[in-house]
Amino acid sequence: MEFDLSQLRALEAAVSHGTFEAAARMLHVTPSAISQRLRALEEQTGRVLLVRSKPIRPTPAGETVLRLARQIALLTTETGAALGDASAGAGAVRPVTLTVAVNADSLATWVLPALAPLAGELCFHLRREDEGRTSDLLRSGEVIAAISSDADPVPGCTVRPLGSMRYAPVATQAFTTRWFPDGATDEALRRAPVVVFDREDPLQHRWLERELGERVDPPSHMIPASTEFASAVRAGMGWGMLPATQSGAPDELVELRPGATLEVPLFWQAARLRTPALDRLTDAVLTAAVGALYR
Secondary structure, X not given: OOOOHHHHHHHHHHHHHXXXXXXXXXXXXXXXXXXXXXXXXXXXXXXXXXXXXXXXEEOHHHHHHHHHHHHHHHHHHHHHHXXXXXXXXXXXXXXXXXXEEEOHHHHHHHHXXXXXXXXXXXXXXXXXXXOOOHHHHXXXXXXXXXXXXXXXXXXXXXXXXXXXXXXXXXXXXXXXXXXXXXXXXXHHHHHOOEEEXXXXXXXXXXXXXXXXXXXXXXXXXXXXXXXXXXXXXXXXXXXXXXXHHHOOOOOOOXXXXXXXXXXXXXXXXXXXXXXXXXXXXXXXXXXXXXXXXXX
């Protein structure tokens, strides 16, 4: 099956910008032209590719074609950049943009320092998502690479182990004095307030279930941002699972049950493409993970 590049660009623009009108402005054509290109693409594939909602979203078949569209866009951009470098010098071309899904804790701790040295040559659009759901963004074609807890490769992608983030249940000394005067007993853990990231955050409850042998539901504060989550724990709002790099000085926060940590394995999933930009990104992430994660 041969694909028309203008139709693939229309599909990518419609999904990225949410409406035919916005896609038309981005591609400098009319909304009617966008509609015609997408109708032709659906006729060629014999599949409905888009749900015409607001915002527009791809069907399962549309996700497959969208993934191809974005990979071709990356290859096209890199080819143009290489030709531009050869003919007009590196300063005459725009840097390649890579869209990457990253879990919040990695984003708040070790990922940005890994990307910073590449920032003059590449642009990054980072999508923050729970590590258990970042691979979904790969499947949909919304990102070209992801840090994921999923060891099974997404179709069309390679997977590499990064190491594990190690989390410890911590709280302030004042909080532990109030809520755990006799230590972090089972009964105290059932009653003490806990800080969670969002409704999908499993870490605190997973740790509690492992330690107590049953599912419990203590009072909780929802703080949906990694830095603010750590700040809420430091402010004494509740206890929470923090990675070692966020726990601060040993006397700032104390572990509820010393040594009772929880490890979350992380993997690097990337489209099976050999492009200079994606290769450099992969090398930077893998190198940074060696020093930041546990093995």
